[in-house]
Amino acid sequence: MVEGTSISVSHYSKIENDIQDIKAKDLFELLDARKIDVNNFRKKIIDKKRNSLNELADQLTKAFYKPDIKLAKAVKEQLADFSDAEELQIRAELVVAVLTNNLKETKQELSAKLINYFERDATWMDDPDMLRIIGNSTRVIDFNFLATLMNKLLVKYQKIDQYPLDTQKRIGNIFVNYLHVLYDYRAKRMARKYINFLQNLPGIPELTLDKLMGDYYDAVFFKNEKELAQTLSVLKRVVPKIVSGLPEK
Template sequence: MDIGTALRHLRDDLGLTQKQMIQGTKITVSHYSKLEKGQNRIFIENLVEILKQRNISLSYFVDHYLNDENSEKEVNYSEILNIAFYEKDKIAAEEIKRQIFSDKSSSNELRDRATLIVDMIDNQGQSNVDARIINSIFKHDNWTQYDEAIILLGNTIRTSNVLNMSPLVFTLIRKYKDLDKEKIEKQRRLATVGINYLFNFRKLSKEFNKTVLKIISWIKTTSIVPELGIIRELNAYFLAVYEGNISVSTNIKNVLKISGYQNLANDLPN
């Protein structure tokens, strides 16, 4: 089952109405109803907020409601890996990794990504598996067409020597020059690579060089839609810190914290 259906089953098991299920959150009944029906995309903060208010751990939700042989596994696995990484939830990440490796239909890219994320959580953001995972990205000459390869690159950039990653990022920029011509989810995956590059590079250098400028300009080509709001906010943050605009960067951090992205805001390099 998809995540929306899994939420409905959880709500039924708890004996709650939709209004009761979202009590204590900022989510409206109308929005939540569409989440259950699969009409609205479930964002990380939505799921985490709902589960926390109902005192349900992410690992419990994964184990009891998403471990379904007939589910859209790759989509669910990918979503939960993102959530586990954001929440630094090692138990949930390890459970998803176990499911991925026990599922013979799982792609090698997804297995590598699960290994990377568990390793990153285990080692507080540092990974020891970069070389093998980078090699898996180049398994295909046309790797830029593979969503899992793009996602893997986005995750790996956070832990690798960022300078070695510049050619890969520029390959994506050449392939997808104008992000707003792509579907929203594709834009999100591609722009995340750029954001993670900026995140890592800023920790190494405060130089506003041509590479940084090109990546920021590239991310600016994303569509101006709510679904990509946080991507554009983070891009604006990095532009502000490189330009020395402290008031803007501080305001963006505060907005992220108010919106529930406390961990993300605290991790952002100044």
């Protein structure tokens, strides 16, 4: 037996080598035998777990921006071992789906998880990484629920000039992607307020592309062929790669 406990040496060895899980009764016996305070032990475990999650969150961010599909998948697998990391697990699924161009195949499952998550947590609107991931996932989220999310963003950021430039660019990019979705659904009425948002962005060089995209979708949705030709002419000179992915060119 392990000194001061009723745990056999062989059983302890299996626990130590991760062959068997330790029961609560055995854990308390060991802590008591080693004169370890339960509350201090619990705090150390929680801190260690929090640090592990923070590290995985950092790795996931690196995987998304690099991009690194292998790392993203590895992080997703590690997160599966945590029972209280739903937000990170959903984020990991989104990142892997985006990086592997697998959004269509995972749309139904991911959309259900996203709806459940976003209905309970509003902090995503202030999270730069989550906003960027959402911006890249507009085609996987249920259309009606996506409309609700976009409207929340529109309300929150209606005074966009009062936010940092990075935030202005991020929200602008999200609405550009959303307008592509609205085009796919021929949702002309819904498009106007997002077009107006883009066109009314501050007139600074860093936001020129988003403003141009506002002009582009204005011309597309409301059949202004002259404006469409002029805007496309500029876009083709500035960002030819983006033009190739536009719905009308």
